[in-house]
Amino acid sequence: MAVNIKNLPDEELLYGAKTCQGCGVMLAARLALKVLGEKTCLATPACCFAATTTVYPQSSIFVNNAITAFPALASTLSGMAAAAEALGWDEDITILGIAGDGGTVDIGLQALSGAAERNENIIYICVDNEAYMNTGNQRSGVTSYKAWTTTTPTGSCSKGEKNRFKKSLFEIMAAHRVPYTATASVAYPKDLMEKVEKAKSIKGCKVIHVMTPCPTGWGYDPAYTVRVAKLAVECGLWYLAEYENNEFRFNFVPKEFKPVEEYLKLQRRFRHLDESDCREIEANRDIEWDRMRKRFA
Amino acid sequence: MNKPKWNKDYKAPSSWDEMFFGSSNGVGILPTPNSGFRTLHPEIDSKACIKCMMCWVFCPEGCIDKSGSYLEIDMDYCKGCGICAAECPKKCIIMVKDGDAE
């Protein structure tokens, strides 16, 4: 099921959105739709994606699409999938949801848990820019340790986000025993697209958690979105893994993790970190990887 | 240019008959361009380009057109983010200030 970049279709199913320059979310969504094609019904909750593609009279989405309430994406998708089956729609039509990290791991977690438990036939892509970006960069349950956000600002009494570890959506979905869940990154487009393609071939609830850097919120030159995403994986602060048939596997493990400074120093949200903070972040990273290696073995 | 077009002649509803129903609309309607986002725009050196397609893959806007014999950029919808230039392995894309003559 290898994806050949040279053979991908020309047709753009997402075009002209009012996202920021260099938006990671738009890149991930565009790549997913390259694989899924026009036989897709898309739903998104209130989030950057919805607010930049679908403000009347503009529609930057070229397939059937709907906006739904912030906590309700997974349940709306469930209803869409149930109706598609009840009405006898073609089985090769994909019911796709794209939601940010806020709408997935925080306010949207209940609905996603329900949809996963019922094994609804949907593809759910969580685009993770590590904050509630649409409302102006407030922290979420997957905000990086010591990151500056507007609700975890830095100052004499604070060094940013206090939570040391990101909520592991990947493991939460694996605990629901969904048929397929994976993590991905916009810096590894072939891997991302192959995961979307694999998800399409499976019936049931498929969840893909993609890291999608945000130049506006993270504070870097928009040209570096792919570079930042790559560094995150190379220094071990993000990972590429899959869960299928009760088995975990890593898709890519760097032989040696790059020092975190290379990744952190590119972003204004980590500007306040000093040497000891970086070592601390590395120590947390090592704890996480130890835990994951034991778990995913 | 094999890309969705800017609907230059889009007109807003001007009567009840033209008003949309509920909260529903058609799909793929682009009443405004995104060219206003940018201060820089990319220029591809077609002779040095090896057609690896990395720029095409990584463009978040999808505004690089690969349907012709060389890569072209839709200037109505390029936001000038610079990802294409940053990711080109041959460094044959440069970012040029809008309005600068060749």
Place this chain on the structure above:
Amino acid sequence: MSKKAFLSANEAAAYGVKLSRPHVVSAYPITPQTTLVEKIADFLANGEADFKYMMVESEHSAMASALGASMMGARTFTASSSQGLLYMCEMLSYVSGARFPIVMVDANRSIATPWNIFGDQRDAMAMRDSGWIMLYVESGQEALDTVIQAYKIAEDPEVMTPVMVNIDGFTLTHTYDMVEIPEQEEVDSFLPPYSTTNKMDMKNPKTLCMSVGPDFHTEGRFLQQKAFEAAKRKIVSVNDEYAKLTGRSYGGMIEEYRADDAEVVLVAVGSVAGTVRVVVDEMREAGKKVGLIKLRSFRPFPKEYFESARDKFKAVGVIDRSISFGFDGTVFSEVKSAMYGSSAKVANYIVGLGGRDIPKHQIETMFNKLFGIASGKNEAEVQFLGMRWE
């Protein structure tokens, strides 16, 4: 040949749902709606019906799933009550603003705190601005019939507005009566399949539930209001059409009972109308000129009826099983507003909160109070009746 069965209003409503042939039903249980969704599950288990039944994990998800299904062009149903209705509150507006004709049953129940599982009308009344058509039923038979009528009203191209069928919690949902169940063919001839262009379609793709800014928002809301004007007509015409089919009529938006020559009347919403009927008959026997105005449609509100009846009666009392704290009973404030300029005396009786019974003698007291104020006696306009102490 339609059959009769001994059913609770919840079970009767479940039959109404089954006969309406929904494609997708989504529900989350909450007392006192539970026996309705359980009966629906029974139908599926016995092979008596064939639709997708989604047992979702919350009421918010129940309405969101119904929305998702309706987006694809499916006929959908859901049901809730009290806390659940409030939990799905944001989704109610989502559905109505997008003009999807979902039908739901609300088993009217009080809202916490204090926590109370019994019937009053506070829950749906709190949602009266959500843009849903709100119909109230007096009996199990009416519940069955109104669910079927609700789909016809909701799916009418001029209406395209979701409908909430309100059934008093416990008083109706859990009490039993003989109910006539129409034949499937009868209902099929009355209720055609759901058909709309306001849905996702591979040949004609749509954007649904989009964002609309200040530039066009008002016009859309105006159209919603216009749809309610159309609903006023359709609620009446659908009732009449259904009456021709089954012989059962509920008056449309309003039913007057012995009100033509009444001096004083009580306005009642829901099951209490049945008690008022009995008291009206008894008092009429004793020569008192009393009558009942049963309010079947609360949204759209029968403003025109109350305007026209402005000077028909000497006193109009409104029974409220809900209150808008800081102001009057909810139904009363609307009736009074519609009767602006009236020469009648008006009174509001707040009773039956948190499941408290409304016995016949309390209704009799209300009528006697109305005679009192009609003849010039001074009494507080808004009264809580039947409290344990003064």
